[in-house]
Amino acid sequence: MNETEISIKNFSLYIENRQILKNISVDIPKNQITAIIGPSGCGKTTLLRSINRMVDLYTPVLAEGEIIINGKNVLDPDINLSLLRKNVGMIAQAPNPLPLSIYDNVVYGLRIHGIHERSALDTRAEQCLQSVGLWSEVHDRLKDPASQLSLGQQQRLCLARALAVEPEILLCDETTSALDPISARHIENELICLKNDYTIVFVTHILRQAKRLADYVVFLYLGELVEHGPAHEVFTNPQDPRTKAYLEGVFG
Amino acid sequence: MDRRIAEERFFKGLMYVSLFIVLGCLISVFAIVIIKGIPSLNISMVTETPHGGYYLGGGGGILNAIVGSLYLAAGAVILATIISIPTAWYLQNFPRSSRFASSTRILLDIAAGIPSLIYGAFVFLIMVFLQTEASLFWGIITVALFLVPLLTRAVDEVMQTVPKKLMDASYALGATKLETVFHVVTKQALPGILTAVLVAFGRGIGDAASVLFTAGYTDAIPVSITDPVATLPLAIFFQLSTPFPEVQERAYASGIILLVIVLITCVGSRYLSKKFTKYCVK
Ligand SMILES: Nc1ncnc2c1ncn2[C@@H]1O[C@H](COP(=O)(O)OP(=O)(O)O)[C@@H](O)[C@H]1O
Ligand SMILES: [Mg+2]
Numbered sequence: 001m002n003e004t005e006i007s008i009k010n011f012s013l014y015i016e017n018r019q020i021l022k023n024i025s026v027d028i029p030k031n032q033i034t035a036i037i038g039p040s041g042c043g044k045t046t047l048l049r050s051i052n053r054m055v056d057l058y059t060p061v062l063a064e065g066e067i068i069i070n071g072k073n074v075l076d077p078d079i080n081l082s083l084l085r086k087n088v089g090m091i092a093q094a095p096n097p098l099p100l101s102i103y104d105n106v107v108y109g110l111r112i113h114g115i116h117e118r119s120a121l122d123t124r125a126e127q128c129l130q131s132v133g134l135w136s137e138v139h140d141r142l143k144d145p146a147s148q149l150s151l152g153q154q155q156r157l158c159l160a161r162a163l164a165v166e167p168e169i170l171l172c173d174e175t176t177s178a179l180d181p182i183s184a185r186h187i188e189n190e191l192i193c194l195k196n197d198y199t200i201v202f203v204t205h206i207l208r209q210a211k212r213l214a215d216y217v218v219f220l221y222l223g224e225l226v227e228h229g230p231a232h233e234v235f236t237n238p239q240d241p242r243t244k245a246y247l248e249g250v251f252g
Numbered sequence: 253m254d255r256r257i258a259e260e261r262f263f264k265g266l267m268y269v270s271l272f273i274v275l276g277c278l279i280s281v282f283a284i285v286i287i288k289g290i291p292s293l294n295i296s297m298v299t300e301t302p303h304g305g306y307y308l309g310g311g312g313g314i315l316n317a318i319v320g321s322l323y324l325a326a327g328a329v330i331l332a333t334i335i336s337i338p339t340a341w342y343l344q345n346f347p348r349s350s351r352f353a354s355s356t357r358i359l360l361d362i363a364a365g366i367p368s369l370i371y372g373a374f375v376f377l378i379m380v381f382l383q384t385e386a387s388l389f390w391g392i393i394t395v396a397l398f399l400v401p402l403l404t405r406a407v408d409e410v411m412q413t414v415p416k417k418l419m420d421a422s423y424a425l426g427a428t429k430l431e432t433v434f435h436v437v438t439k440q441a442l443p444g445i446l447t448a449v450l451v452a453f454g455r456g457i458g459d460a461a462s463v464l465f466t467a468g469y470t471d472a473i474p475v476s477i478t479d480p481v482a483t484l485p486l487a488i489f490f491q492l493s494t495p496f497p498e499v500q501e502r503a504y505a506s507g508i509i510l511l512v513i514v515l516i517t518c519v520g521s522r523y524l525s526k527k528f529t530k531y532c533v534k
Contacts, residue, residue, distance in 0.1 A: 054424065057419075059347065085425065085426040089424065096415075099532045101531065108425060112427045145530055162424070
């Protein structure tokens with residue numbers, strides 16, 4: 001039996017009086033890659049952004065139910081968002097380097113969380129850039145603007161930046177969709193290496209990618225959780241006719 | 253002929269005409285000021301204060317007004333920036349739908365539309381109430397007062413163009429709103445903020461009405477913030493209103509000096525904002 005990292009219970013979410021997510025309950029296993037799949041507009045991003053409480057950054061939302069991480073409900077209005085997001089990293093759909101140098105991007109989160117000692121920052125920056133395979137490409141130009149990197153490098157930089165603050169969970173929102181196939185594979189391979197130490201939730205609408213990466217699968221359709229289970233079970237023997245149809249490519 | 257092609261030609265013609273009017277006005281203003289001013293432009297204009305009888309055609313220059321204007325505009329822009337940037341930061345903390353933020357923005361837009369003379373009159377009332385004299389200090393206050401709404405809105409607009417995905421990157425690492433606005437939004441908006449500040453400097457240095465009652469006028473270079481101070485726009489005004497053609501000519505020469513200062517500011521702002529775009533994300 002696998003340990004649960006994120007426990008979502010009867011979670012519903014409304015934006016502007018429209019119900020976007022409908023009564024979702026699922027336990028996301030620790031140290032595995034969980035793929036959230038489903039056609040576009042079904043609420044994948046919204047669910048992911050609920051887990052680190054980014055949904056309500058720019059728009060007011062109404063949430064019901066619970067999302068439990070380390071015994072705490074992240075929907076609790078009193079939760080320390082800074083610590084939550086330190087623990088739950090996120091890598092966006094399109095690479096979003098900060099308007100800083102490569103080095104300052106990687107250590108941005110460390111500085112936010114109070115680490116300013118130069119040697120500590122240096123060590124951590126090198127470690128994180130190493131672990132995403134970027135160190136050899138950038139070690140001699142750490143002071144250059146991050147925006148000068150190629151898209152694929154930028155996305156790996158974003159991954160390194162997320163790793164720097166030592167989260168337990170990584171949320172990836174179609175993290176490879178803006179990249180060329182080779183860079184995309186790069187990221188995929190790094191995620192596979194990382195899953196020993198991190199719980200990874202990976203949103204994708206590409207079935208083949210989900211099959212390559214996922215240990216556990218969550219299928220969303222029109223804001224509803226239709227089916228979830230270990231990847232091989234869901235992919236080889238889907239229980240719900242909608243999952244079957246989706247896997248056969250009926251909704252594209 | 254095809255109606256759509258005719259339309260295309262018509263609007264193209266219209267655009268040429270507008271462009272011609274805009275450029276034509278600009279070039280003729282420059283040309284007139286330069287043609288009329290060049291004969292009286294000499295080195296003592298910018299190195300000497302007015303000698304006795306300057307406004308009757310005597311010797312000297314307008315160094316008092318040049319230095320005065322620089323002091324006044326620099327002081328006012330620094331003060332206005334210190335007030336405007338935190339205000340703009342504060343406005344970023346509200347969602348786009350916020351009623352408070354949008355009414356503040358409307359109020360600032362209205363304030364930016366109020367003629368600077370009114371700000372001058374307002375500060376003059378305060379001065380009368382406090383029974384103080386016109387000085388560099390009150391001039392700075394007045395100019396800062398009419399620059400604050402302009403500058404706040406300009407900085408606010410620049411900050412609003414910062415992509416959400418950059419802010420997301422910062423929030424996702426656990427940064428607070430303040431940290432995000434401080435480190436990310438300001439960094440990304442820096443070239444635009446610099447441009448806004450230097451445009452404000454240009455506005456401040458060129459404004460005559462706001463300092464008419466509040467800054468006073470003197471032939472000496474101010475040595476203290478409580479001294480009255482001469483400004484270039486008023487120097488131009490006083491010289492133009494004399495009946496002597498050679499003094500009027502000096503007004504145009506002073507105009508050239510003012511134009512050059514504003515030009516240097518514009519070029520400087522271009523240069524600086526280029527320099528600070530290095531790290532910005534396109
Ligand atoms: N801020 C928002 N305001 C209004 N509707 C939103 C907002 N965010 C998401 N939605 C709606 O929620 C639904 C799910 O969106 P999303 O989670 O982005 O889907 P996915 O990532 O699966 O493509 C969509 O119908 C979208 O229009
Ligand atoms: Mg999405």
